[in-house]
Amino acid sequence: xxxxxxxxxxxxxxxxxxxxxxxxxxxxxxxxxxxxxxxxxxxxxxxxxxxxxxxxxxxxxxxxxxxxxxxxxxxxxxxxxxxxxxxxxxxxxxxx
Amino acid sequence: xxxxxxxxxxxxxxxxxxxxxxxxxxxxxxxxxxxxxxxxxxxxxxxxxxxxxxxxxxxxxxxxxxxxxxxxxxxxxxxxxxxxxxxxxxxxxxxxxxxxxxxxxxxxxxxxxxxxxxxxxxxxxxxxxxxxxxxxxxxxxxxxxxxxxxxxxxxxxxxxxxxx
Numbered sequence: 001x002x003x004x005x006x007x008x009x010x011x012x013x014x015x016x017x018x019x020x021x022x023x024x025x026x027x028x029x030x031x032x033x034x035x036x037x038x039x040x041x042x043x044x045x046x047x048x049x050x051x052x053x054x055x056x057x058x059x060x061x062x063x064x065x066x067x068x069x070x071x072x073x074x075x076x077x078x079x080x081x082x083x084x085x086x087x088x089x090x091x092x093x094x095x096x
Numbered sequence: 097x098x099x100x101x102x103x104x105x106x107x108x109x110x111x112x113x114x115x116x117x118x119x120x121x122x123x124x125x126x127x128x129x130x131x132x133x134x135x136x137x138x139x140x141x142x143x144x145x146x147x148x149x150x151x152x153x154x155x156x157x158x159x160x161x162x163x164x165x166x167x168x169x170x171x172x173x174x175x176x177x178x179x180x181x182x183x184x185x186x187x188x189x190x191x192x193x194x195x196x197x198x199x200x201x202x203x204x205x206x207x208x209x210x211x212x213x214x215x216x217x218x219x220x221x222x223x224x225x226x227x228x229x230x231x232x233x234x235x236x237x238x239x240x241x242x243x244x245x246x247x248x249x250x251x252x253x254x255x256x257x258x259x260x
Binding site for chain 1: 103107110111114115117118123126127129130133134137140141144145146148149152153156157160161164165168169171172186187189190191193194195197198201202205206208220223224226227228231232235239242243246249250253254
C-alpha cells in the first residue's frame with residue numbers, strides 16, 4: 001500500500017463519476033478529481049526522484065485544470081441558457 | 097512515523113470527498129466533497145514540501161474554482177435540486193471499467209511506488225523560481241497566453257445567448 005494505490009484509486013473514482021453522473025456539474029467535478037489525483041501522483045514521483053522540475057509541471061497542470069473548469073462551467077451556462085437543461089443525456093441536440 | 101499518519105489522514109479525507117462527489121444526489125454536498133478533496137490535495141503538496149504549489153492550489157481552487165461552481169449552481173441547477181442525479185443504467189459497466197483500470201495501473205506501476213519515508217526534500221521555492229524563469233520560461237509565457245484565451249473564450253461562450 002502506497003501513494004500509487006491512493007492516487008490510482010482517486011483517479012478511478014473520478015473516472016467512475018465521469019461515466020455515471022448525469023448532471024454536468026457532477027461530470028466537471030469528477031474531471032477535477034481525475035486531474036487532482038494525477039497531479040498528486042506527479043508530485044509524489046518528482047519528490048521521490050528529487051527533481052525540482054515536478055513542481056513547475058504540477059503548477060502547469062494546476063493552471064490548465066483551472067482553465068478547463070472555467071470553460072466547462074461557461075459551456076454549462078450556455079447550454080442551460082439555450083436549452084434549459086443541464087443533464088448530459090438530455091443535451092442531444094447539436095446546433096450552431 | 098507521524099508523517100505516515102498525516103499521509104493516511106489526507107488520503108482518508110481525499111477519499112471521503114471523492115466518494116461524496118461521485119455518489120451524492122445533493123449538489124451542495126457535491127461542492128463540499130469537492131472542496132474537501134481539493135484541500136486534501138493541497139495537503140498532499142504540503143506533505144511533499146511544495147509550499148508554493150499548495151498555496152496556489154488553495155488560492156486557485158478553493159478560492160476560485162469552487163466559488164465559480166457555486167455561482168454556476170446558483171444560476172443553473174436551482175430547479176433540479178433534489179432530483180436524483182445518479183443513473184443506474186451504466187453503473188455496472190462503469191464500475192467494471194474503473195476497477196479494471198485501477199488494477200491495470202497498479203499492475204503496471206507496481207503497488208509499491210516511492211517509499212513514503214524517503215519522499216521529500218528541502219528548499220523547493222528557489223528551485224521553482226529558477227525552473228519557471230529559466231528552463232520553463234517559454235511554457236510559462238504560453239500559459240499566460242492560454243489564460244488570456246480562456247478569459248476571452250469564456251466571455252464569448254457565456255456572454256451572449258438569450259435567457260430562457
